[in-house]
Amino acid sequence: MKTKKLIQEVGFKIQKSGFFLALLLLLQVTASAQTQMTSETPKPKKTIVLITGAFISNSGWNEWKSYYESKGYNVIAPAWPNKEGSVDYLRTSQHDHLIANLTLNEVVEYHAKIIDSLPEKPILIGHSFGGLIVQLLMQQDKGSVGIAYHSVPPKGVLTTKFSFIRSLWGPLGLFKSNKKTYLMSYSEWQYAFTNGMEESEQKAYYDKLVIPESRNVLWGALKKSGKVDFKKAHAPLLFVSGSTDNIIPAVLNKKTYKRYKKHQAEGSVTEYKEFKGRNHLAMSQPNWQEEADFILEWALKNEKQTKEQYLASKQ
Structure with missing residues (x-):
């Protein structure tokens, strides 16, 4: 009887241990599956917002957009308000008053709303007037990093260089009405944007990119709406x-860079890079990828350093 009872107890213990082993195995399999699911869940792609400047269509960013997308980024290159559509469509008179009434504050707020809809702060890259918009958005803490590419300066920063004055004399239209848009002429385009290019390229890009512009937006850079707090x-x-x-x-x-550096707040980073042989339409010159790569590498490096500094400050 004792032997039989002992055998029964041993059997029960084996069954009991088997149950716990099975339970342990089940938990391990479940944990492994959850880990695998987590590792396979793709992280949200980092977003790059390409901000267009004055005088041209947002299609000027097409090559950059495709290039950054091929590297795995989510890329947005929005048209300005009232500037959606083809170049031919925007050059028609029926759209004129909508563009003419546009202001710098409206353009900045429009981009801010796009950024606010994103899951995290994006990398901001702005060309020409888009560079000023980047600076104004950075004042609102809208970007993880910002690149002002051939940027229009903020209020109070000017130069007396002849090429600058000559290029902007027509667009600003000192004696013209702001109720009508301004369409850059082909000869103005050749001097201001595409100097140094073959004439066939100059004409092709003029036909492909140039659209009417709001003089109200241009004048906005010289007013309170274009002001930056460098400190x-x-x-x-x-x-x-x-x-x-x-x-x-x-x-x-x-x-502009030196103005930031002179008044720079502790912890802020401002840097400058000049590329040789680049005109204002550098985004479309044959070696544009060199600049696109430099900008992206700089952005990622400084974004990482900023995050590390922030985490260190919280410890």
């Missing part, structure tokens, strides 16, 4: 210029 802390900001840019000469970009 305000900001995310990393890079100024990129071109040595042969007529409308926004390198000396003007450097002047």
Whole structure:
């Protein structure tokens, strides 16, 4: 009887241990499956917002957009308000008053709303007037990093360089009505944007990109709407210029950069890079990928450093 009872007890213990082993195995399999699901769940793609400048269609970013997308980024290159559509459509008179009434504040707010809809702060890259918009958005802490590419300066930063004055004399229209749009002429385009290019390229890009512009937006850069607080802390900001840019000469970009550096808040990063032989339409010159790569590498490096500094400050 004792032997039989002992056998029964041993059997029960084996069954009991088997149950716990099975339970343990089940838990391990479940945990492994959850880990695998987590590792296979794709992280949201980092977003790059490409901000267009004045005078041209947002299609000017098409090559950059495709290039960054091929590297795995979510890329947005929105048209300005009332500038959606083809170049031919926007050049028709029926759209004129909508563009003419546009203001700088409206354009900045429009981009801010797009950014606010994103899951995280994006990388901001703005060309020409888009570079000023980047600076104004950085004042609102809208970007993880910002790149002002051949950027229009903020209020109070100017140059007396002849090419700058000549390029903007027509667009600003000192004696013209702001109730009508301004369409850059082909000869103005050749001097201000595409100097140094073959004439066939100059004409092709003129037909492909140039659209009517609001003089109200242009004048906004010279008013309160274009003002930047250089003392305000900001995310990393890079100024990129071109040595042969007529409308926004390198000396003007450097002047803006130096204004930031002079008043820079502790912890803020502001840097400057000049590329030789680049005109104002550098985004479409044959070696544009060199600049696109430099800008992206700079953005990722400084974004990472900023995050590390933030985490260190919280410890």
